[in-house]
Amino acid sequence: MVPGAFNYYRPDTVDDVIGLLGEWGDDARVIAGGHSLIPVMKQRLSDISHLIDLGGVEALKGIIIDGGTVTIGAMTTQHELITNDALASAAPIIREASLQIADPQVRYLGTIGGNVANGDPANDMPGLMQTLGATYHLAGPNGGRTVAARDFYEAAYFTAREDDEILTAVSFAATSGGYAYEKQKRKIGDYATAAAGVLLTMHGGSCSAASVALTNLSDTPVYCTDAVDILVGSSVDDEAVAAAVKAAVDVSDPVADTRGPVDFKKYVAGVIVKKAIESARSRA
């Protein structure tokens, strides 16, 4: 299990990265933490002859909280997301979700950019970014552009990012209210059997804003519009929760794998969404 040979580049700037991508096209790939890419390279599933390490690009690092907006550089690791106290105040759901990703060693290297840009439906960050209504910042040969996280994922491993672009940062509004990221998995290091992120703001006994999204329950992360519509304006009572859960499960479309068959996953999705809503409600 060793990868095929490649040329290695470690540019300092985003422009240099874009330049290299333009130069080598399909044969090139960028590497962030490497914990999704290196296993794939070892299996020699794709031909990568030019590897561009983003580790040297300082501009891709760091967490900025400016007013109500949180911007996280693509090369920020999950470990940094967990240990950043300012971020934990601005959006505590990030720490809660990050702690449920992989294991300590992987979190030291695994980055938010790698996790969201890869398009792997099993990754947790894409679902989390749906929950947060995040914006993705892309850089390409024609400069920068932004794409809403909720518009980014097209199918498993297919995203709105062009081959000559890289994701440079994600940004989203700081959260107030209740939050929860719930995940069922077989063991530490496993992907979710089902996971859900929920944000909930209560105002005088009524839900004024909500967000519900699912991880690994379809070939893309799923933002549950109907569930959100049911919750907003309700008192988040049992009836509303049940209806929202049903709405979320209805838009899930999991596939059978070693974690279990479809009926099981949909059922667990319901349990997890309910748990997440109730947990968020208790914190709202």
Next chain:
Amino acid sequence: MNEATPPKEERTAALSGLGTSRKRVEDARFTQGKGNYVDDLKMPGMLFGDFVRSPYAHARVKSIDTEKAMALPGVHAVLTAADLEPLGLHWMPTLAGDKQMVLADGKVLFQAQEVAFVVADDRYAAADGVAAVKVEYEELPVLVDPFKAESDGAPVLREDIADQTEGAHGPRRHPNHIFTWESGDREATEAVLAEADVVAEEMIYYHRTHPCPLEPCGCVASMDKVNGKLTVWGTFQAPHAVRTVASLISGIAEHNIRIISPDIGGGFGNKVGVYPGYVCSIVASIVTGVPVKWIEDRSDNLMATAFARDYWMKGRISATKDGKITGLHCHTTADHGAFDACADPTKFPAGFMNICTGSYDIPTAYLAVDGIYTNKAPGGVAYRCSFRVTEAAYFIERMIEILAIKLGMDAAELRVKNFIKKDQFPYQSALGWEYDSGDYHTGWDKALKAVGYEDLRKEQAARVEAFKRGETRMLLGIGLSHFTEIVGAGPVKNCDILGLGMFDSCEIRIHPTGSAIARLGTISQGQGHATTFAQILASEIGLPAEDITLEEGDTDTAPYGLGTYGSRSTPVAGAATAMAGRKIRAKAQMIAAYLLEVHDNDLEWDVDRFVVKGSPERFKTMKEIAFASYNQAIPGVEPGLEAVSYYDPPNMTYPFGSYICVMEINVDTGTTEIRQVYALDDCGTRINPMIIEGQVHGGLTEALAIAMGQEIAYDEQGNVTTGTLMDFFVPTAVETPNYQTDYTVTPSPHHPIGAKGVGESPNVGGVPAFSNAVHDAFRAFGLTQSNMPHDHWRIWKTAQSLGLHD
């Protein structure tokens, strides 16, 4: 002089002998990263070999094109079956009397089967070569269900022996049938079942899994063409047997072969067998003239080497109305994969599955096992158990629970009613074994009290009511298990592997200054032999354990032995060690008698010295005797102080134990939480309590993994769906609970120090304890049997089938 002699207790303690929790001597190097595992070896000019493996479970190999691979820089050779055929090495014998392809000979029979062997400068170049070999396959129909193996239109897997109606273990009734093995009295059992008050019947499946030691298998083969000597370092649990097999299949004289097992990173049965990687490395070293290393990766390990279990056990158990068991019938369909490579003693193609009457006095019983070929990897190893004992224990411990349901009885009470009684030992089982010693009731009572069994049952009943009222979605399971193992294979009269009797050995040399080296035919893979065997010896010969070096694993220096697996090291090699120690002591007694000018019989042994009876001031310590043996001319006694013992055990040993697991189960998610695990072991005399406890923790964790999720699963096309550690369940520290250990001591009457072996008990007893906890949680809702592993989705399915999801 007498005043100078420290008291007995002090001198005993100074030896760190039997019964002390001596710290391990192995740990100094392991904690500093100075272990010496096979992949740590580096030799001048060494090449690296890697396999081209089949992506298909069943296919004809139309062609293999190695040209592109050979043209790559760093690639030295690509071996195929055609290259091995002239040497007669394209197939090799298995431990079970079958033969196995070393490299695909015309077809492949399981996914990841070895097709070609690329030899290159290093592992990177070898992998490049593997990727460049082009193999053309023609897919064939795949057989994964052993129950369809003999149906009309089933593909014939083993075309090489399709016409043979006689196999290594008797008649074959179909090309996909390997053997039928029977034990016990079928007619008598049928008669008992026909007349019984109550008969419980169930299919018990023990799924396919894998030992998965953290270090995968591998070797370095080095053919020294100048001296004609072949040296192979490798992950071998039985180095001497490997030497003999290597000699027999290669034609190289046995004295020209040296097999060395360096440190081994866990075995659990995975490293008993002989794998194509070993054979190909040897051939490649002969071809290239330089050392060749082969190290499998994790997926290779899980997909191609040594699965375990995969037994479909159809059981019928009968009893009187009041719960006295009268008979047991078991028919097992054993899925052996593409080649019968089970590592069992020759006369036991289903291992010791006929220990399946367990801890119970069952007067009449019958067992039949049918071995079947399928398009799966070969293996059938004893994964942390003695040959098929864990299957047997799981079977009977499930059947007991099922019978208890049928009788409407408490399962603990049913066990008590049927345990073999203390005064029945030695006990002759209906299936032919003589249990050496046991005291089941004492340990069982202790276990029930320790967990507060009656209170637990009350809590469980209250939980069921609360569940029915809709107050909780959590159920409580109480998993009971009482196992009896059969380990220490074994007596040469009925135990051999490839004709090699399953004795074991120890050779001791005492140095002039009173320290010693002992060499054994076994090989530690983490069990701490260097620590514990020195303790046995310390108590036998009165020299401190710390002054005794233990050496294993080098066939040029160690005495012949059959290796370490099946919990046989302590029962067999441990006995050899004690016996060799006694030979040393006997000679020491003669020397002491000479030095003290008394008759041999006038001396008595006192911890670390011989003392003249009635004259405690007159003695010779073992240190003094050791020196004397090298510098005194003693009439009629040879100089030196050495001994060797080859120990042929008169019987197996029968460790036993009482395990209880208390488990919380979420019926909606299928998730579980272990609340308590209590494990009481009786392994006879306890050599090192610290190590015993460590073995129990480890074995329980493997049992937990197996029961709760660890499986080698195949899809209908014969693809392995659990070929990585993402899907093959190995629990982390988070999923693993703390364990509570306990013990009783019932020595083995026939073992020199009364020890029985313990390493595998927790796996054998643990799997039923965990599985029974799951089943027990659902008993109130009508569950009698479900299949392991009890991963989330299977538990959820059980709850669903019982209507617990509304």
Next chain:
Amino acid sequence: MEKMHVKMNVNGKEVDLLTEPRTLLIHALREELGITGPHVGCSSSHCGACTVDMNGMSVKSCTVFAAQANGAEITTIEGLGSPDALHVLQEMFKEHHGLQCGYCTPGMITRAYRLLQENPNPTEEEVRFGIAGNLCRCTGYQNIVKAILEAAAKMNEIKESA
């Protein structure tokens, strides 16, 4: 493909390797530098036997290219203690029977070292969560957890008395 220079500080020693870009850090350490303490158990970043400390982070060196470690400071089990002065963790693993076959041990201790650097007073739960990237097939973790907790206590004692 062209080889490249990778400079690292490994266990306090500056090294300069000329290696292929695809060389994994674990192979650079084990095969090019002869540092065989870290092991390969799965090569898929699940088992943690290859754990080393890189710039103050525990990493699985089977899933890092040596090229990515250019300029890094690496500590392996060999750099934690010496035969004459074992690290407290090494002592406690011996004392509490926190190892059997020894294959996971170097990675486990190296991981525990970083865990205690970041959290000198962990609870049992935190230790278990903190070593969840390291698999052990022999011990069932119970004695490993005990050894790490004891090591934490001992290290704190040493710190206080200093």
